[in-house]
Amino acid sequence: MKKKNNYYWMYSKHSIENALLNQNRNILEIIIEKKFSNFYENYFKIYDLNKNIKISIVTKKTIVKKIGKLAKYQGVALLVEKLSYDRIVSLDPRFSKESFIIIIDQLNDIKNFGALLRVAYAFGVKTIITLDRFMPDENGYLASIASGALDKINIFKVTNLTSIINYFKKDNWWIIGLESKKLDNCVDLKRQKNSFEKKVLIIGSESIGLRSLVRKNCDILYRISTKNEDLDSINLVQAASIALYELT
Numbered sequence: 001m002k003k004k005n006n007y008y009w010m011y012s013k014h015s016i017e018n019a020l021l022n023q024n025r026n027i028l029e030i031i032i033e034k035k036f037s038n039f040y041e042n043y044f045k046i047y048d049l050n051k052n053i054k055i056s057i058v059t060k061k062t063i064v065k066k067i068g069k070l071a072k073y074q075g076v077a078l079l080v081e082k083l084s085y086d087r088i089v090s091l092d093p094r095f096s097k098e099s100f101i102i103i104i105d106q107l108n109d110i111k112n113f114g115a116l117l118r119v120a121y122a123f124g125v126k127t128i129i130t131l132d133r134f135m136p137d138e139n140g141y142l143a144s145i146a147s148g149a150l151d152k153i154n155i156f157k158v159t160n161l162t163s164i165i166n167y168f169k170k171d172n173w174w175i176i177g178l179e180s181k182k183l184d185n186c187v188d189l190k191r192q193k194n195s196f197e198k199k200v201l202i203i204g205s206e207s208i209g210l211r212s213l214v215r216k217n218c219d220i221l222y223r224i225s226t227k228n229e230d231l232d233s234i235n236l237v238q239a240a241s242i243a244l245y246e247l248t
Contacts (some may be wrong), residue, residue, distance in 0.1 A: 008139045009066045010080050011073035018148035019080055020047045025151055026081035029054045033063055036075030067140060082138045083150070087157045088129075091167045094154070095127065099197065100248055101173075103129045105161060105204040105214050107236075110136040112206060114145025115237040121149035123244040129164060132157040165200070165217045173198040177218035178243050180209040199247060206236040 007028065010016055019025045030053060032040045037057045044055070067077050086092070095101065102125055107113055113136050120128060135157060136142055143150050158164045165175055174196040202218060204210040215221065224242050226234060234242075 006082050007079055008082065010078045010140050010143050011063075011067045011071050011076075012140075012144035012147065013074045013076075014148040015143040015146065015150065016076060016078050018151040019078060019143075020044075020049070022151040024083065027053050027078055028081065029056065029079040031056050031058045031063060031066065031077050031079075033058065033060050033075040035060075040076050071140060071144070083155075085135075085155050085157050087132065087159075089158070089160075089163070091164075091171060092156065098127055099199065100125060101127045101129065101168075101200050103161065103165070103200055103202045104131070104134075105202055105210055106131060106134050106208065107203065107205045108134045108136055109206065110139075110142050111145055112236050114142045114147075114150075116203070116240055117146040117149040117153055119237060119241050119244060121152050123248045125153065125244070125248070127154045127156065129156045129158055131161060132159055161214055162217055165202075165214070168200050169217075169219070171198075173200050175200050175202065175217065175219045176247070177202045177210050177215055177221045178204070178239060179215070179221040179223045180204070180239070201243060201247060203236070203240055203243075 010019055019027065027050070030044070032055070034057050041055075063073065063075075063077055064071075066079075067073060102116075102120055104113075104116070107116070107130070117128070135155075138150070169175060176196075176199055178201060202210060202214060204214070210218075222243065224234065224239050
């Protein structure tokens with residue numbers, strides 16, 4: 001039997017839909033609020049559900065007790081097992097099918113992480129690499145913020161970013177760092193996006209940005225110029241959205 005903390009309640013509709021479609025997602029139980037029972041009993045018929053999944057009709061009080069008072073839900077919740085993320089020390093063979101990958105440097109804010117997954121998936125990103133010790137714990141809130149992207153994007157964990165960056169460079173990937181600071185060597189890539197066949201975009205945390213060693217290993221530093229420079233930078237997810245729009 002796996003530890004209890006390997007499981008959590010997923011409650012947002014988009015995350016639930018994509019969890020049901022993810023063959024790698026282990027679902028243990030579905031609970032449906034009584035007044036939504038007719039809708040969801042018919043709704044779940046379109047999915048090829050494992051017969052071992054327990055489905056229960058419960059009161060609103062029962063669902064709220066499971067997911068928490070502050071969680072916004074739509075009459076249903078899933079008890080799921082956390083996903084298993086591959087830990088890598090070199091390039092995974094699956095990367096050969098990709099042309100754009102995101103590396104996250106020390107981002108552990110759960111809201112930004114979830115929103116970044118959602119934006120990345122919207123722009124067609126299939127793979128994200130993050131530092132093992134900095135990835136936020138997978139839970140219902142993260143799944144809700146990611147709005148289904150948690151079950152759509154392949155997430156890999158590493159212990160040494162510099163090492164994995166060097167592997168990418170040896171394989172002829174362009175390493176592009178998303179920079180928040182106004183540095184002389186930052187460039188505008190908007191007109192050059194088609195010049196790079198394979199691209200890795202590195203995104204740092206909102207408070208620190210890219211660490212100096214990671215920055216040093218980038219081929220190009222990319223900063224989004226704004227008309228009013230009196231603010232240090234725009235929001236991390238906003239910046240990532242613009243970068244993905246220009247580079248993908």
